[in-house]
Amino acid sequence: MSDFVIIGAGPAGISAANESARYGVKVTLIDENNLPGGQLFTQTHKFFGSREHRAGVRGFQIGYDLIEEINKLNVDVLLDTIVYGISADMEVKYVTEGSSAKSITAGNILISTGALEKPVVFKGWTKPGVMGAGAAQTMMNVHRVLPGRKVLMVGSGNVGLIVAYQLKQAGADVVGIIEAMPSIGGYKVHASKIRRIGIPILTSCTIKEAKGSPQVSSAVIVGVDKNLREISGTEDEIKCDLVCIAAGLKPFDELCWLLNLEFKYINELGGFVPVHNDDLETSMKNIYIAGDAAGVEEASTAMEEGRLVGVAVAQKLEYLSDRQAEKLKGKINDRLKYLRLGSFGKKRAEGKKKLTSISK
Amino acid sequence: MKSKVSNKSNAGIITLGEFKKIPGYPEEDDFSKGPIAVIECDQDIPCNPCEEICKYGAIKVGKPITNLPVLDAEKCRGCLKCITICPGLCIFVVYRDYTDKTSLIYIPYEFSPLPEKNTYVDVLNRRGEKICKGSIRKVIKLAGSNKTFVIGMEIPKKFYNTARHFEF
Numbered sequence: 001m002s003d004f005v006i007i008g009a010g011p012a013g014i015s016a017a018n019e020s021a022r023y024g025v026k027v028t029l030i031d032e033n034n035l036p037g038g039q040l041f042t043q044t045h046k047f048f049g050s051r052e053h054r055a056g057v058r059g060f061q062i063g064y065d066l067i068e069e070i071n072k073l074n075v076d077v078l079l080d081t082i083v084y085g086i087s088a089d090m091e092v093k094y095v096t097e098g099s100s101a102k103s104i105t106a107g108n109i110l111i112s113t114g115a116l117e118k119p120v121v122f123k124g125w126t127k128p129g130v131m132g133a134g135a136a137q138t139m140m141n142v143h144r145v146l147p148g149r150k151v152l153m154v155g156s157g158n159v160g161l162i163v164a165y166q167l168k169q170a171g172a173d174v175v176g177i178i179e180a181m182p183s184i185g186g187y188k189v190h191a192s193k194i195r196r197i198g199i200p201i202l203t204s205c206t207i208k209e210a211k212g213s214p215q216v217s218s219a220v221i222v223g224v225d226k227n228l229r230e231i232s233g234t235e236d237e238i239k240c241d242l243v244c245i246a247a248g249l250k251p252f253d254e255l256c257w258l259l260n261l262e263f264k265y266i267n268e269l270g271g272f273v274p275v276h277n278d279d280l281e282t283s284m285k286n287i288y289i290a291g292d293a294a295g296v297e298e299a300s301t302a303m304e305e306g307r308l309v310g311v312a313v314a315q316k317l318e319y320l321s322d323r324q325a326e327k328l329k330g331k332i333n334d335r336l337k338y339l340r341l342g343s344f345g346k347k348r349a350e351g352k353k354k355l356t357s358i359s360k
Numbered sequence: 361m362k363s364k365v366s367n368k369s370n371a372g373i374i375t376l377g378e379f380k381k382i383p384g385y386p387e388e389d390d391f392s393k394g395p396i397a398v399i400e401c402d403q404d405i406p407c408n409p410c411e412e413i414c415k416y417g418a419i420k421v422g423k424p425i426t427n428l429p430v431l432d433a434e435k436c437r438g439c440l441k442c443i444t445i446c447p448g449l450c451i452f453v454v455y456r457d458y459t460d461k462t463s464l465i466y467i468p469y470e471f472s473p474l475p476e477k478n479t480y481v482d483v484l485n486r487r488g489e490k491i492c493k494g495s496i497r498k499v500i501k502l503a504g505s506n507k508t509f510v511i512g513m514e515i516p517k518k519f520y521n522t523a524r525h526f527e528f
């Protein structure tokens with residue numbers, strides 16, 4: 001039996017563990033990797049934000065700091081462990097590598113399992129040499145394997161722009177970035193960084209085919225009109241051995257689907273998202289959601305959402321008085337508010353509002 | 361990448377005309393006082409480490425944090441610190457009147473290997489096009505810069521507003 005079982009030890013899960021354990025909650029934190037930290041360990045770039053959100057610090061360094069914090073607290077961490085189901089009576093079922101299946105009964109559960117890359121389907125998309133940009137980032141920054149030498153990046157959101165830059169830093173030749181929309185999706189500063197080192201960005205352009213047998217040796221790209229219809233005659237064959245797909249992320253919520261939680265489709269948050277209230281509690285009592293699993297945002301928002309759940313659980317278990325808890329939540333919500341400002345953040349804020357308003 | 365798909369897009373490019381409207385971009389006269397920060401930031405991203413790191417109070421973001429950084433040219437000493445903290449790598453320090461004929465442009469650099477001092481390089485503009493030759497004069501690792509190096513490249517003066525990277 002555990003007061004609080006957290007599934008997924010990314011920035012959201014670790015922050016929830018730290019925040020609740022600090023007040024005395026007995027926490028079990030589970031992750032399928034051999035190190036807690038989630039996506040943070042793939043991120044070698046400096047983060048945006050303010051001092052509170054460690055702006056100017058590189059993602060992986062924030063990961064190490066979070067781990068140091070958990071180590072100081074009394075948190076039970078199960079690594080190399082995959083959760084494969086949750087029963088309606090709050091039994092969390094898991095398998096640790098090299099061991100047989102076990103389960104643990106939880107008073108409260110947080111599902112902070114992150115996000116999944118969206119695929120793009122085109123002729124040849126299953127060939128070796130076509131992969132998600134996140135996968136490429138994990139290969140090079142975590143496992144130190146360069147996944148290709150000549151890379152075509154598909155998608156110009158922040159993930160596409162950042163990973164293209166990091167591939168170049170790792171020694172690959174990035175032949176270009178293509179984007180189906182007429183303008184780039186990510187921050188202009190990231191795109192500027194890409195342009196000045198000589199990597200072209202072609203807008204209103206998409207991928208038609210990956211060629212090669214079996215490994216990718218070239219890609220056919222094509223111009224598209226405003227309605228994203230291909231303009232025939234504009235095809236071009238580009239030599240490359242890696243096609244990286246950065247077409248966005250969607251909340252990774254298989255465990256929530258298994259529990260039959262209530263979902264809502266919110267485009268701004270990446271797709272179907274479990275409906276939740278202001279404490280991030282889902283349609284099923286005592287089951288919480290946070291981070292990218294609760295709508296694709298950023299590590300900084302994931303950490304704040306994790307803290308919010310940490311406080312809510314500590315409050316429910318009476319480790320915090322209502323007054324203390326509401327004060328803490330107020331501060332976290334203020335910080336979340338400013339993370340969702342600006343033309344990029346505003347859309348996510350609107351998405352979140354649509355989601356929480358349902359559960360009221 | 362040569363392609364039939366038209367590449368006239370200005371994706372990621374801020375043109376000179378636009379820069380003049382950005383509050384982090386110095387006025388023409390400000391360049392005569394010595395090295396000065398050029399903050400090429402024009403989107404309302406919630407971000408303010410540049411404000412915090414400037415011990416001369418020359419960069420102001422204030423509240424809300426999505427404000428664009430405003431440069432106070434009087435206060436800026438061209439100390440280079442802001443170059444290394446900006447997560448967008450969008451701050452440069454420009455010393456227009458380095459010599460009679462040349463300018464010195466300080467840029468953030470996160471590639472390896474580092475160039476050696478006095479290397480002759482191809483200078484690139486914001487579109488990554490070669491515009492002239494230049495020489496690397498400074499290779500600087502500031503304390504606390506967390507692996508972002510600052511490279512000072514000497515270039516013909518007329519390119520001080522366009523030279524933003526190099527290749528060697």
Ligand SMILES: Cc1cc2nc3c(=O)[nH]c(=O)nc-3n(C[C@H](O)[C@H](O)[C@H](O)COP(=O)(O)OP(=O)(O)OC[C@H]3O[C@@H](n4cnc5c(N)ncnc54)[C@H](O)[C@@H]3O)c2cc1C
Nearest residue numbers: 008010011012032038039083113114291292298299300302
């Ligand atoms: C290229 C790129 C650049 C980014 N740059 C920034 C940035 O500059 N600033 C910023 O703030 N954010 C950035 N982000 C976003 C940030 O990484 C994510 O928003 C953040 O990591 C989400 O945190 P999380 O805890 O929700 O999920 P994750 O970090 O994805 O963690 C989820 C964890 O759960 C584990 N897990 C999933 N399912 C199970 C299961 N069934 N059993 C056990 N474990 C499971 C996963 O293995 C993973 O470790 C970037 C993302 C990418 C891809």
